Amino acid sequence: MNPQAEELNVIIREKSTTVYELLSERGKNIFFPKKGILGQTAEAKGTKINATIGAAIEDDGTPMRLDTIASKINMDPSLVFPYAPSFGRPDIRAKWKSMIYEKNPSLKDVELSLPVVANALTHGVSMAGYMFLDEGDEVIVPDLFWGNYNLMLNHAYGANLVKFNLFKAGAFDLEAFEAKLNEGGIGKKAVILNFPNNPSGYTPTVDEYNSIVDIIKKAAEKGNKIVVFSDDAYFGLVYEEGIAEESIFSALCRLHENVLAVKIDGATKEDYVWGFRVGFVTYGIKGGDAALYGALESKTAGAIRGSISNSANISQSLLLAAFNSPEYGEQKVAKFNIMKKRYDAVKETLTDKKYKEYFEAIPYNSGYFMCIQLAEGLAGETIRKILIDKYSIGTISLGNVLRIAYSAVAAKDVKEMFEGIYSACKDSIAARS
Template identity: 45%
Template structure:
C-alpha cells in the first residue's frame, strides 16, 4: 500500500475506526498523489523565471488557445476556460457551494461537514462513492421506485447486492414500516449497510415530509446503535424543487450528520438540475460524520481519498463548467433567476395535479404521490406500460417512460403548462385504443 494511503487511513482510523471499517478495499488504497500535480502547484508559487512543469501550452506568458475556440466563449479568459482544474475542484467553487449548503439547510448550522469535492455531476459522484465504499457482496438498500442507474453503478460495476423495499404504503405516504423492516433485516446478518435516500425521488417526484425525515434518521441511528455500520447516501439531484408543504425543505442529510459514530452521511448534489445546466456536469460530494477527534483532519483525509479517485478516473471535472457555475452563483441576479424558473416548474406541477383530479381518468390509472422534482408517475390499471408507451409514440407522437408492467413516468419539467391537459388526454385515448 502506498505510504500516503497508509497515512490517510491512520488519520481516519484514529478519528473514527467505524468509518475506516466501511471503506472498500479500493477506498483503503486510495490517496491523492504528491507527484506532478503537487510539484506543479509548488512551482506555480515559486518558479518566477520559468515554469516548465504542467502539460499545457503557453504563448507570451498566457494560456495558448485557438481563436476559433475562444470565439464561442465570452466573459472568461483563456486560463479560466481552457486550463485544468484541480482534482478537488476549484477552491472558490467548493467554498461557495458549501456556504450554499448551510444556507439551504439551516439545521446544518454548527455541524462539521467536509468541503465538497467537485465531480463530473452526480452520476460520476455516485461512481466515486461506489469505488470508495462498496465491495462485492455489500448490500445496497433502495426503494422499489428507483433510478435504474444505481444498479449499474453499484451492482454491475462494484458487485453490490441491491435490496428493495416498497416506497409507498397503502395511504400513499413514505413506507416507513417497510423501510425499517428492510434495514433491520439486512443489518441482522451484515456488518455494513449502504442506503440511498433519493428525494425528490426519480421516478415518482416524491419527497418525504419533515416528520418522515426525522424518523428515517432515527431508524438508521438505531441500526448503528445496535452495531451495524451505515453509509447513508442522499442523492439530492433535484434539491430545492419542492412544490407544496408536504415536502421537507431540507435534505435528509441534515437528519444524519453527527448522529452516531457508526453512521456516515454522504451528500451528493450539484448544479445539474438545481441550476438547469444539465450538460455542464458539475456535481459535489460532501461528507458528514461523527468523529471522536481530529474532525477537520478526518474530513481532509476523506477529501483526499475522494480527489484521488477523481484523479484516477477523469483527472478533473471541466474547468470551464466550474467557472460558469461559479460565476452564476456569485451573480446578484442568481436568486431572482432561480425563483423565476422555480415558479414555472411549480405552475406545471400544480396544473398536473389539477388535470388529474378529473374523474374521467379514475378507471385508467392511479397517481403515485408527487410534490417535487421533475417527474410524476401513473400506475396503469388496465394497460401494459411498455405496450402503451409504444402505442403513444406510434399513434399520438407522445413520448413517455415505461417502468415495469404498470408504471408510466411523465417528465412534466419539459411540458408547457398549457400542454398538460392534452398530454393526459392522449394517454387516456391510447389506453382506450388498447382496451378495444
C-alpha cells in the same frame, strides 16, 4: 498498499473506526498523490520558467488557445482553458459549501467536509460507490429508483441493490424501510436515499423525514455501521406545504458516530445546466473534524484523478460567476415558478375522476417527475408505443408504471398529454377485444 494511502488510513482510523470500516478495499487503497508528477508540479508553481505542466502556454504566459474557441467565450482564459484541480476549483468548493448551509439552516455550526467536485451526480454516486462498496455488498434502495444505479453500483462495482417497498397507503412505507435496514446481522449497511425521488417525484413529509432519521439512528445504536448516500439531484424543488425542505443529509450528518452521510448533489438539475457536468461529494459524521474530512477529500480526489483526472474548468467558472451574480436568486425563483405551474397543471388535470378507469398517480409532490400506475391488464410498454405512434407523446415505461417528466412539458400541454394517455389505454383495450 502505497504509503500515501496508509497515511490517510491512519488518520481515518484514529478519527473514526466507523468510517474506516465502511471504506471499500478500493477506498482504503486510494490516495491523492502528493509526490511524483503532481507534487513536483506543485513545488514548481511560481517559477519563472515552468516546464512541469502538461499544457501549452503562449509566449505571454497565458493559456495557449485557438481563437475560433476563445472568441466565443467572454471570460478570462485562465478560468477556461487550464486544468482544474482534481478536488475541484477551491473557490467553487467553498461557495458550494456555503450554499449547503444556506439551503439547510439546521446545519448551522455543524462541521462538514469541503465538497469535492465530481463530473455531476452520476460521477458523484460512482465515486461514492468506489469509496464504500465492495463486490457483494448490499445497497438498500426503494423499489422505485433511478435505473442508472444498476450500472454505477452493480455492474461497475459488483454491489447488489436490495429493494424496499417505497409506498404504502399513499405514504412512505416506513415499516418496509425499517425491516430492510435491519435484515441480517449487525454490520455494515449501505443505503441510498433520493429525495425528491426519481422516478416518483416524492419527498417525505416532515413527519416521515423524522421517522426515517429515527429508524437509521436506532439501527446505528444497535452497532450497525451505516453509510447513507443522499442523492440530492432535485434538491429544492418542493411544491407542497408540510414536505421536508432540507436534505436528509442535514440530520444524518450529526446523527450518530456510526452513521456516515455522503451528500451527492450539484447544479445539473438545481440550476438547469445539465451539460455542464458539475456535481459535489460532501461528507458529514457526528464528531467529524477537519483531519478526518481532509483524508476523505484526498481519497475522493484520488479516485477522481484515477478516473477522469478532473472536472471541466469552464463549467465551474461559469457556475461560480452565476452563484455570485446579484440576479441569481431572482432567476432561480422565476424558474421554480415555471416548474410549480407545471406541477399544479398536473395536479389539477388529475382531479378528473375519469382517469382512474385506467390509471392513478403514485404519490408525488416535488422534483421533475411523477408516475402513474396503470390499471390491471394494461402494459406500460404497449401504452408507451401507442402514445408515440398515434399521439406523438413520449413517456418512460417502468413495467406497468409510466414515468412522466412534467419538467419538460409546458403547463398548457399537460391536459392534452393525459388525454392522450387515457385514449392510448382505451386503444390498448379495444385492440384486445
